[in-house]
Amino acid sequence: MLTTHFPRRSLADRQAPETEHSVAVWRGKLAPPQLAFEAVLPRLAEVLLRSAVLARLVTVCAPPGYGKTVVLQHLHQTLVRRGQQCAWVALDDRDVSVNSLLFLVQSSLAAEGLSGDAPGAPSPMDDSRHTVERVLRLLERLSKPTTLFIDNLSYCTDPLLEPLLERLVFSGPSQLRLVFSGVDRLPFDVTRARLELSAVELRAAHLAFDRESTTLFLKRAHVLHDATTVQRVQVLTEGWPAAVRLVQILMAETDNPGAVLEHFSGSDRDVADMLTRRVLAGLDVERAAFLLEIAPLREFSAELATHVTGRADATAWIADLLDRDLFVFPLDRGRQWVRMHSLLRQYLLAEGHRSLPRERRREILERAAHWHAERGDNEAALEAALEAPAPMIAARMLDRLARTVVGGQGRLTLYIRWVTQLLACGVELSLESHTWYVWSLCFTLQYERAYRTMDTLDHRLAEAAPRGQLGGLHARLGLLRVVVAINLDLMTTAREEAHRWLHDGMRRDPVGIVTVAGAAATAELALGNVDAARQYVLQALSAVTRSPSHYANAWAWTMGACVELANGDPLAADRMLTQARSIAVEALGEDAGVVATLDFVHARALLDLGRTESAQAKAMIGLSRASGQGLIETTLQGFSACVALWDGSDDHPFGPEALDAIARSYPPRALRALALLQLHRLLSLGRARDAQELVRRQLLDLKAILSSEASLHERLIVLRLQGATGNSRQVLEEVERLLRLTVASPREAVELHLLACELHLQADQKDLARRSLSLAVSTAAARRLLHPFMDRMATVGRILAASRSKDLGLTLPDEATLLTQIHERMPSESSEPLSDSADATPAALPEALTNRELQLLDLVALGLSNQQVADRLALSVPTVKWHLSNIYGKLGVKSRAAALARARALQVLRR
Structure with a gap:
């Protein structure tokens, strides 16, 4: 789809003051181009656009030169005329990330008075996918139906674009309608969108000119033509609108339009370049040179073009380009700023590299950088300085922009590109810009690169000034060190850095405290220090109350x-x-x-x-x-x-193939830990050989895992494998050693007792197996920790089927509850009803009995044997007997039964 022109005002008449919005508004990023043309719509496109007015989703996808922007502009104009609220975003090659898209969407909504919230930089709490949530939350706050236009969406190559579009299209706010354009197929399920949303699709076939469209186009351009001429244009251009437009320009410049086509044939390989050369050949030398000089500028005005080229005729030449519609179009309502069509600009840039002296190109871009800087447009100044290249100017502009672009707008990928270009010029960043560079690398998940960059920055900070003089930078960098170390799985480093950051005496914001304390808790957990992790969690939870x-x-x-x-x-x-x-x-x-x-x-x-x-x-x-x-x-x-x-099974949703693919997106420890979990599960399924094969396939170093460096949880899995493959005696000795010497968490203690139970049963030591099961239930009961027993149901079921309730010595209410839950999940033929435990009434404590003696007496009253009492109180059996002897003496009795009778009479039992 292309356009033909109407009479225009002169360029001087069209000058208008710049709007109060961001410069992006009047340079075509947040508003459609101002085309004073009547669009020529191919018949197929015209039909589809009629239904597009009411559609919830419209996509326009075609190669360059098919008039996608003009189609969107036409639809935007139609909706606005109908009183509908619209917002416009146009991407270019700088807008490759979803964060940049978020910034532009927010800015567009703000320009239309639909939102006042700034998107801001990512929080330290954010992971990459939270950007998607930020976009959605922004759009969910729309107060009235709105159509969001996003032109040139294919420039965004962020992997997060696909989940964002899926969410926007299929579960976005009901008041939001979407219009997208792009060169390639957009990354969401278009077929589903057609079925569920009646989405309207326009592709190259819909936008290509047929004979009727070409005839109308030439007629409106006042180009003489007949049916043969139209047919020849169709054959030459194959309906490509950009080529039709170029042919029209050539034909309009001659009194014999048909002669223009005589030298062309369908065999020409690059119609666009060929026709562009012919169009430019019709310009005088000075005007053609002017086009080559301004092509490096993404956008230009008459004032800027005059300043950078020094050509007094620049204003008149730009007016002529607009009047002839020579592949340039205005960006603002005042038509002060102009942009070339990408096809023309690409051709001119390539030609300029061949014929425009390097010194002249650099001079033009440096002048442009100074011109923009003087007017406060630091971003345009930076872009021009980097293109020149003029490194010192670029470095100054970067210092002005760093905090705003990264900390205020969250355009991290753009900032990283700027820094990369500047570093390639051999420029050393300022400390402030360097710190924001590390920040950007962190929150675009480039942790290895961030780690190396921080090392360099550390040395620079150490040389620049003592820590106290650069406290803000040190604090920001310290937080980033923790984030990077956690994400690179450097847990010891993360713990040390977090401890240093939390205890350096500086005032911290609550979000920073939550970030670092939470990271410290993560590191301590990974290192097996549960109690230390708990302390950091408490610190994080305390800070949460002060965090928004x-x-x-x-x-x-x-x-x-x-x-x-x-x-x-x-x-x-x-x-x-x-x-x-x-x-x-x-x-x-x-x-x-x-x-x-x-x-x-x-x-x-x-x-x-x-x-x-x-x-x-x-x-x-x-x-x-x-x-x-x-x-x-x-x-x-x-x-x-x-x-x-x-x-x-291999095809289960939680099978190895599905989980392994996800684990590979994390540091290597995740895949190793997942393999150990799968090993444990195979053993629970009775597949010891498959477990051994998994060890070989995953190259698991079992000896290393059994070392003291590995967590107790991982060592227990390996011990279980060894016990299942013929080393039960040695494994049992190691388990008993761990039970005696290791300070285990309750979960680990349950696993230890259950492994001992499994090994005792293999050795036909039923009483010892029953005792181990009793200890496991006793440890797990108060926490309702049921699954470890389900994971070993074959072992647990055998013991319970052959045991009476009193054989296990489990009489506390929590123990009885957990044991009931285990029985309920056993095969019915193995279940056995549990006996009820009697309540006891606590009585006053006589002075003659110590707390330990009362505690022991309570357990005796529950029917526990000396061994079971010893296990419960972590005492040896001789010690239990010694305590009982003391109790007998104080109560004046000589047996258990008499002691209990005397204690009940004195009302000293607490149960």
Whole structure:
């Protein structure tokens, strides 16, 4: 689709003051080009655009030169005339990231009076996908129906564009309509959009000129033509609108239009370049040279063109370009700023590289940089200086822009491109710009590069001034060190940096405290220090009360839940995650990425509690968003639930293929940890040989895992494998040693006792197996930690089927409840009803009995044997007998029965 012109005012008459909006508004980024032409629409496009007026989604996809922008401008004009609210965004090659798209969308809405909120930079709590949530939240606040136009969407190459478009198109706000254009197929399910939304698609075939369109186009341009001429144009151009327009220009310049076509044939390989050369050949030498000189400028005005070229005729020449519609178009309502069509500019740039002296090109761009800087347009000045290149000018502009572009607008990818170009020129960044560079690398997930850049910056800061004189920079950099170390899985470094940052005596903002304390908790968890992790979580939760960030809130509670899960307390984790999710959904919406992270961790808690169906639903939600989202520790909690729910088949949703692909988007430790979880599951399924094959396939170093450096959880998995493959005696000795010497968390203690139970049963040591099971139940009961028993149901079921309730010595209410839950999940033929435990009334404590003696007496009253009492109180059997002897003496009796009778008479039993 192309246009023909109407009579125009002179360029001088068209000058208008710049608007008060961002310079992007009057340079074509936030408003459609101001085309005073009547569009020529091919018949197919015309039909589709009639229905597009009411459609919720319109896409226009075609190669360059098919008039996509003009189609969008025509539809925009139609909707505005009907009183509908519209917002416009046009991308170019600088807008490759979703963050840049977010900034432009927000700016466009603000320019239209639809939003006053600035997008801002990413929070330290954000992961990359939160940018999608920020775009959606912005659009959900629209107060009235709005059509959002995004022109040249193909320039955005961010991987996040696909999930953003999927969310916008299929679950976006009901008051939002969308119109997109691009060169390539847009990254969302277009077929689904046609079926569900009756989306309107315009492609190259719809925009190509047929004979009728070409005839009308030539007629409106007042070009003499007949049917033969039209047919010849069709054959030459194959209906490509850009080529038709170029032919029209050539024909308009001669009294014999038909002769223009005589020298062309269908065999010409590059019609666009050929016709462009012919058009430019019709210009005088000075005017053609002027076009080559201004081509490096993305946009230009008569004033700017005159200043940079020194040509007094620049104003008249630009007016002539506009009047002849020579592939240039105005960007603002006052038609002060002009841009070339990309086809013309690309040709001129290529020609300029061959014929325009390098010194002249640099002079023009330096002048442009100074001109923009004097008028406060630092971004345009920086772009021109980088193109020149003029490194010193560019460095000054970068210093002016760094905080605004990164900290205020969140256009991180653009800033990284600027810095990369500047560094290639050999310029050393200022400390401020260098710090914002590290920030940008961090939050575009380029952690290795950020780590190297921070090292350089550290040396510069050390040389520049003592720490106290650059406190702000040091604080910002310290936070980034923690973020980078966590994401590179450098847990010892993360712990040390976090400790230093939290205890350096400087005042910190709450979001920063949550970020660093949460990272420290993550590091301590990864290093196996659950108690230390808990302290950092408490610090993060304290800061959350002073933070306005909903992401910070969710992050702190998620880490708190991970600590409780590591400690074997799914009840506490369930409470935390339920509360955090409710707050997050209310503030951010059900589809927010952080909600998926909460659900993934919650799946582990629900599975531990025996709520398998709920756990599976949560795991599916979390898994769908888990790739590259969150941290290893939160992801591993979800993985542990998925693997425990895996039935061992290859095609299961939680099978190795699905999970391995996600694990590869994290540091290598994730894949290794996942392999160990899968190994554990295979052993639970009775597939020891498959487990051994997994070890070989994943190149797991079992000796290294059994070293003291590995976590107790990982060592237990390897010990279980060894026990299942013929080394049960040695493994049992190691387990008993760990039980004696290791300070284990409750979860680890349960796993240790269950492994001992499994090994004793293999050795036909039924009493010892029963005792180990009793200890495991006793440890897990108060926390409702059920799943470890389900994971070993074959072993647990055999013992329970051959045991009476009193044989296990489990009489406390929590123990009875957990044992009932285990029985309920056993095959019916193995179940055995449990006996009820009697209540006891506490009495006053006589002075003659110590607290330890009263505690022991209570356990004796429950029917526990000396061995069971010893296990419960972590004492040896001789010590228990010694305490009993003292109790007998104080009560004046000689047996257990008499002691209990005397104690009840004195009302000293507390149960």
